[in-house]
Amino acid sequence: MSDHNQAVAHQVGGTIKSFSVVWVILLVLTAVEVFLAYEQVPLLIMLTSLMGLSVIKAAMIIAYFMHLKFERFSLFMTLFPMLVLCIVLMLIFMPDASRAFTMRPQ
Amino acid sequence: MSDVKAATMDSLWTGGGSPYAIGSKKFGMWLFIISDALTFSAMLMAYTYCRVSTPDWPTPFHFSPGIVFSSIMTFCLLSSSLTMVMAVHAMNHGNRRATVAWILATIGGGVAFVVLHATEWHTLIVEEHVTISSNPFGSPLFGATFFGLTGLHMTHVIIGVIYLSIIAFAVGRGKFNAEDVEVSGLYWHFVDLVWMFIFPLVYLLSAKV
Amino acid sequence: MSSLAHAPHQAPSGFIRRYIFSLDHKVIGIQYYFLALFSVLLGMTLSVLMRYHMVYPDARVSLFEKLWPTSAAGGIMTPELYLSLMTMHGTIMVFFVLTTAPQSGFGNYFLPIQIGAEDMAFPVLNMMSFWTTFLALIVMVAAFFVPGGAPLGGWTAYPPLSGVGAIAGPGQGAGQTLWVISIAIFCAASLMGAINFIATTVDLRARGMSMMRLPLTCWTWLVTAILGLLGFAVLLAAGVLLLLDRTAGTSFFLPAGLIVNDQILLNHKGGSPLLWQHLFWFFGHPEVYIAILPGMGVASQLLSTFARKPIFGYRAMVYAILGIGFLGFFVWGHHMFMSGMNPYSAFAFSVLTMSIGVPSAIKTFNWIGTLWGGKIRFTTAMLFALGFVSLFVSGGISGIFLGQPALDLYFHDTYFVVGHFHMIMGVAAIFGMFAGTFYWFPKVTGRLMNETMGKIHFYITFIGVYCIFTPMHFLGIAGNPRRYADFTNFEFMNALMPIHSFMTWAAVITAVAQLIFFINLFWSIKKGTPTGPNPWESTTLEWGIPSPPPFDNFAGVHPVVNHGPYEYAVPGAPKDYTMQTDPL
């Protein structure tokens, strides 16, 4: 990714065909998500698979629609580790959420 | 931009140009997206926290019409992202008329989303009596998180529509360059991307058949 | 650098475009500086009033009655007035002084010059960021003047106290709402500033200014901006949720079954006060580093300059800055050890908290290493930098107590905490600002500040702050809780009153001594000794241009950087300092 020498400001990669393909994939993934909701899968499996699919969709949007695939890899490295880290860190809230659940007054 | 172009690979971080070989505006928009993504993440975390800690979380969305309706909204937003990519593509090839047309199509998608969303809100508030502070199906936090999250997102969509209108107007009059269109596109795709998390977390996980 | 083409090479001629809605980073930096100067004066006055009330809770002061006819009727300050002064002191100091001055003030003025740029990356955004901050300050100060007065929930605004509205006490109505709105506006302003700082540092460095040639000030401004970008984004979300709780009837932070002031709150159900604490401290701990990191940068720059020696371990310093910024996000839970948080999370947080002591220790050792074998010039600026190191050690070391949940079982919310954070993020950061002011004043004005006044001010302040804040640790050890309007209700606190009196008088003297600084600052603008472009024989880029700098900083010449930032005493070099732009 990083060795796209021609990657200057207004010569971005991607073709109309590739964008359309991505769009179709996104729609299909959304349809899968909706199908999962229709099937009423157990909550935890549902949550995991929905988040997995959403992350894939987000990655496709970022990579193709937002052209990040065609930028230097260093831009990706500058931006995303810190965001992902912060979001993962916020999961530390969750033990307290279940604590608030179990310790609530009867 | 000429300097940016002139910056060669060997001078990646040694100064004299962007180490990413992109304009500052684009980088600035990316930084904004990172921080805004974290704001949304914090909201979604708050939503998850509330949901985990609440015993009577409701599942008020029937598959039809609720989920089908929001799926159509998702379709509008996703398709508007495609038209936005087309607009950026056209602008990169110097085709301003096509660019304006594609941006207008994007605005159309955004407006459709807002209208559908407003309809849904209206139904929820007026017919099902779910408001930001109350909810007949269970915990009032459902209304709070639902309207809080979707409201913040809808604000972003509306801002995006205004932003794109300005861009379309200026591009039509021969102002602004490809970078400006691309930067507005980044914002629009981000708004789309956020919806890709709100839709499953708020709607699909609150669905009952 | 044609990417800077939007910055015209001539200053705009109209007064408003030139000095009020200016796009020039230098003017905006000065605007920020004076905004912080106003805020620090306000915050300091509040603190002196608070200290006075703690020691003389029953004294009748006619001034109080004139200022607050209702909440200080008869001249006696009520507890709620005390608490609102405390809340506003904390908020104004943290947000409008410690966040704006070192970063947005000094950073705005000197970051572009130090990296060899003509302006910030987004001048319009820069201007908007300042005026948004200004708006936030107006909204914050307006809280004094609404019915009920300023909020009394502390700068951390813990719900339910801050969430349930006016029934929780005067000031918890309109005052607290304005507080939340102001903080949200401030978040927006800080995000604009952060984006600008990061883009500027990354994109606009002059040729040859590689990352490892950045002055340490620029590194700290960069890392601070990253912390702000991530931290304020989360605080913004938290503020919006709190505002919804207050105004729209939601209950994110309000659980069911609250009975406040004998009223059962039926409309709130299901929320958790801990959620606010998590969101708040997720921002709140990085905020500590937002306040102190630029001070570290200034101290590093000055110690090297005035010791006439390269900084000891430049790379280690950079890694320590990055390490502090990185670890700063992992440790917010140490503010919540006693909050009812999961005790296993508390354990994890404590280990990470202790780890953050390591890069801080590296910095201290490196500062002393820099001074070791140096040829120290004792200017006022240098004295403040040395004072910074001393205070950083004193304030940092008490963190080793507070970072252990075992010891926090006693120290949480005692004066030990107050002493700790005032020493490190309060006074140490402010010493960084004083140091920066004395150091950069000749660059901004072309004149030197008065050294005699400066030194008198320094010594009184240095001894004064030790006299104010060291005794707080003893109060904490004796168990004195913080945020108490007076101490007459508890036997053990009555026994501690002599310490409180001592601190109060030390605070009064130190506060009055700050007038010397204000006089010095304004006197020197007009009457200071004129000086050349490089009075300190310093090496970084700002010292290679005239004082005050021309509108586009480098008068159309694009600097090329050939050296690292702290090349002092280079063997064989013609001078004892090698400017960054000197030929190879």
Added chain:
Amino acid sequence: MLLAPIVWILTIAICYFFIGHYWWFPAPISEHGVAYDEQFTITLAVTGIIFFLAQMALGWVIFKFKDDGKRANYSHGNNKLEAIWTSATAVLFIGLVLFGTRIWASVHFVAAPADALKIEVSAKQFAWNFRYPGPDGVFGKTDIKLINDAGGNAFGIDDKDPASKDDITSASIKVPAGKPIMLIMKSRDVIHNFFVRELRLKQDIVPGMEIPFHFQADKVGVYEVPCSELCGLGHHQMRTTLEVMSQADFEKWLRDQAAQK
């Protein structure tokens, strides 16, 4: 330079006051308190030495290395030194926290013994209430609608519940010495904090949560309990006492209270 002696004098003065214990902890009244004081002393010793050496070194360099017109020696640092002091501080700091974990664990990881005396704590703006289950060991049902401070029912105890008949309420907390106590802490309005200096213990009381908390006090006496989390304008008046009594006195107090009902 003047600064060097000032730094030294301040450092010595601070150390003097810390070593002299002029303002210090009250004597501990529990095993936990003794363990706490040990951990504090160890931490104080470690940090005290670092503090003293760092300040003295700072004073020394200020005193020693004045500008004399000559050039300083050109050095960019010493990686070996960096590595040594980085790892030394890391080991020291992490070691301290790991060593103190046993104290935290004994308070929070270990549950109260089964025979612990249960006491319910209710905090409100700006008063404390405590409830004892009485001889049956069961707390009577409560209902927030029945809460009536003026009528002496701060807990909202439901009189119709037979378990509530022998419940005893008190505005201060009395406990028997040498017996494990388990508090069930609730807040009615905002966050409060239960703090007993002599026990070296502190816990926030968060509305919407019932927080369990256990301790054992061994020494008879009366100890002040200040609220230690900002709770509003009367925060500084939110005072009660912990009275540690001998087992016999405590039982007598319980009987007297039951008789008064």
